[in-house]
Amino acid sequence: MSAMNSKALPKRDEIDEKYKWNLGDMYQSIDKWENDLKTVKQLIEQIVKYKGTLVNGPEILLECLKASNEMMALNDMIYVYARMKRDEDNGNPTYQALSDRASTLSTEVYASISFIVPKITSIPQDVLESFISSSEGLKVYRQFFNEIVRQKEHILSEKEEEILALSSEMASSSRDIFTMFNNADLKFPFIKDENGEDIELTKGRYTKFLESEDRRVRKDAFTALYDTYGKFSNTLATSLTGNMKANKFYSTVSKYKSSLEASLDADNISQEVYDNLIDTVNNNLPLLHRYLKLRRKALKLEELHMYDLYVPIVKESKKNIPYEEALKLVEQGLSPMGDEYIGYLKEGFNSGWVDVFENQGKTSGAYSWGAYKSHPYVLLNYQGTINDVFTIAHEMGHALHSYYTNKTQPYVYSEYKIFVAEVASTVNESLLMEHLLKNTSSKEEKAYLLNHYLEQFRGTIFRQVMFAEFEKITHSNLQDGEALTADVLSNIYLDLNKKYFEAEVSVDDAIKMEWARIPHFYTSFYVYKYATGFSSAVAISNMILNEGKPAIDRYKEFLKGGSSDYPLDLLKRAGVDLYTPKPVQDALDVFEKILTELEALI
Template sequence: MIENKNNKLPKRKEIEQQYKWKLEDIYASNDEWEKDFVKVKELIPQMAQYKDKLADSSTTLLQALKLSDELSSLTERVFVYARMRRDEDNTNATYQALADRAKSLSIEVSGALSFITPEIISIPEQKLQEFLNKEPELEVYNHYINEILRQKKHVLSSNEEALLAATGEIAGAARDIFTMLNNADIKFPNIKNEKDEEVELTKGNFIHYMESGDRRVRQDAFKALYSSYIKQKNTLAASLNANVKKNIFYSRARKYPSALEASLDPDNVPKSVYDNLINTIHNHLHLMHRYVALRKKVLQLEELHMYDLYTPLVKEMNKHIYYKEALEIVEKALQPLGDDYIKALKMGFNEGWIDVYENEGKTGGAYSWGAYTTHPYVLLNYQGTMKDVFTLAHEMGHALHSYYTNKHQPYIYSQYKIFVAEVASTVNESLLMHHLLKNTKDQNEKAYLINHYLDEFRGTVFRQVMFAEFEKIIHEKAENGEALTPQLLSDIYHYLNVQYFGDQMFVDSEIDMEWSRIPHFYNSFYVYKYATGFAAATSLSRQILEEGQPAVDRYIGFLSSGDSDYPIEILRKAGVDLSTPQPIVDALKVFEEMLDQIEKLLL
């Protein structure tokens, strides 16, 4: 099959088999899926026999944990298959039903397993240690049990925990209100496109218009979008304020010094990592200001506005990259990762891991997913652009991370933390960028690639750290009793934009309301992980290119670690110490080198 070049999407059945993932590797048929669904239903009541019994003996504890793993792993397999079948074509009623049933089953299983952590916490530590010493098979659960005990001081009495659990739906109200307002109720004015045709502005096409080469279109889209948010500023401020107060309530209930520290604790990340990140970026904002000045000069603007940030400095290469070509490019780019990695990569390319092309009803975007007991899968919507090649490398990074983790870790440690999740994908992108820059003689292509990198860096590091700093400031103000009014939120946001972008940027008043449309602010203190992940990946990819095999061995060890240790420790073993500012500094050096190169090419 050659990529679809007309406007009509093919139906699922029209896509050639070689370009579809093989979900038959999970279940050969829906009947096989049904058998495991029934099996999970039968296993759920068996968990009840261990309730209030985990302290009885080391054997009882081991049996309960083994059954929990079996139940969780099987449920994961059932859930993943149903959801990925639905993602092939969301209009397929059969798989809509399977996905709904799998979701309900997953909730039921979570409820059946919910007694385990509180019960382990209630066992005296000396007794737990005796269990571990007596039962060799419990050794595998050592880190899991220690992690539960580490957070013991923040676990409340059973009655208090029950009360906190009962507030769950209320706690999600702020996010739910924001989601409904942001996705369902808010409407944007029409604007005129490059052909002077009236078009509806949506959140989905906003970035498309912000990337437009026509400055009038960019400005109209920018002002139209933010005019709608400004009209809702009081409601949006109230919902964000409620979310911040929820975080403070839970952090105080669990006896944390602050909402930030409560958020970092599940990953065992010290507050100094968060503070180091912000301080290091502050010390290097001159690089961001240089990038802004470059943008202003290349676009030949007297004033650079916020709506000029997304339009490319270099026109996208319009050559079509066929999927087979993309596979070859990515394979060559990742050769520094060694024979074993390439062997696994080619398995992914050739053995039905990837769903390649768009079809009617298929879920948009791209992701990597899978179940512990099967190989990973990758969903693409491949169009043949250079961005799609980077997406392929990115998602295969996730897939190979899961492949190595599942190969080397027991189920209990197979779900690696978000803190490290973006590292493997970004290492692949870094190696791809290095390969492409090294092998191109076309100066325009080189400039395009460097522009792509700088924009990725700006969005993933500078922008996310600015978001992280905004979250820190508003939580601290609320913790000190200040009211988060729309004006205060906008003033803080305006100040940060001026600080981060520098005096070559005209900070439009509309951008002061950007805080009101960022969904990540309802998953508080999350965005900093994008920046640390990017920095770690930049450092690791450089080590791999410069050191060779020793760095590769450490990196494969990282991919194989899953959740068997704390994220900071796993990265430290790989050669990146995020407890110091050094990886951030190293990443910023790469940004500076790229900036030097593009200035020579474009100025």
């Protein structure tokens, strides 16, 4: 009997070995892990000796950078292994302790190298150039130096940077307060479920209630949730604006014109990209309205309300897909990528990269992780649904992005930026989707897949861009000295919902409090990256299907790039130019094509 069919959740040692990842590829024993930990502690002592010497010549600078990279690569192995062992069973005290020790070591490692960038900043540019031109080894670090020089005007003196670093814990208070309030203190009322039983509303249950076929349940959950947030509107407004004020403080001190400019500059992105995204989505709102009209028709409602936007309009198949069959589906879906990519994919499936089934104490959800010195790993909690098949494709996209990068780049460029992090995963999902749509003969299954795809567009492009627009308006108002009271925030948010939905939806007044429950607003100007990443992925997958090898070769250049170039320039290599509105428009053209197909089926 397979692990997923037994009724009680199995213990870790009851799972068949072939469904577990092999962390022995990282460390055969804890003794070997302990040896590397000792090595890193020795390297910390060596690194500190370079303080004050980096200006002495190219040889010293190169030595320091090499030692720093060696130490960080080893530290990654130590940290990732300990955390992934803990993720296998969070109740295991051995790996809890290992994980804690790895976290402490990481703090020491990053503290030990904190002098390097400020010291390089203090080297005159002509001297740094002479160092690079006289040393083959330093030429490898050209992009690393370019990035430091590019941001030089925003880097303060060592003492000022130290003060800013020390203030970060205090500046995160707003986010910390919101997190504790939202996750620990906030309690919602009981509502009656479909059977008339009293059930306590929670954030987790809210999603299920909104998907209920009983409209009264949806409405009650919606009203109860936002009424509860509304009771704390002044506190939550103060919390959110406190976070915005921290952003404003750091951007002003670091000589940026605005918080938005400071955030975008971290990835060398111009504000034009952000504005193009919002403008293009605004120009395509009639497409969203068309989809909402179809939703109203499918649900047989005279009037669509905000609490009707998440109930499924096409039933998901209850068919269980065995894991081995899921792997075949993913392999077939990604076959347009060619033999090399499929070869690496199979290697991942067959060589202990993937931890498949849920067990007692295992970390929930799914992720791809690993270290530069190891192959990537993927954690799943496979349940046999079609969504789980998409999750395999998604996480293997991340894994193979890391695999290509680590095979090609030195350690210094092995971390790809968050701006491009979701591209490879979404390319895989898009290719799999096209394969499944082409190969299903069932009208119901096709309708489900089309709607699943449309919901991805709605959640990842339209919704996230509305969030991005809210951030742009509110931060700009704060920058101009305007007060952001609870009423002001709520009115801005309500007006945006009316712009995005009112053509086809009766916009319930309660939605004006939704801003108060979005954790991403405490990581300012992050949400737009979901939309740009998704748009880029749809564009790339289309090119792969239409052009074949030339598009695949371009895309592989992107996969190999890591952080050896700026995100927008890496995407350009793959044929996506986000300096223009075209990729976002092309993605929305795909949305229209899928919508037309679904309209014909419903």
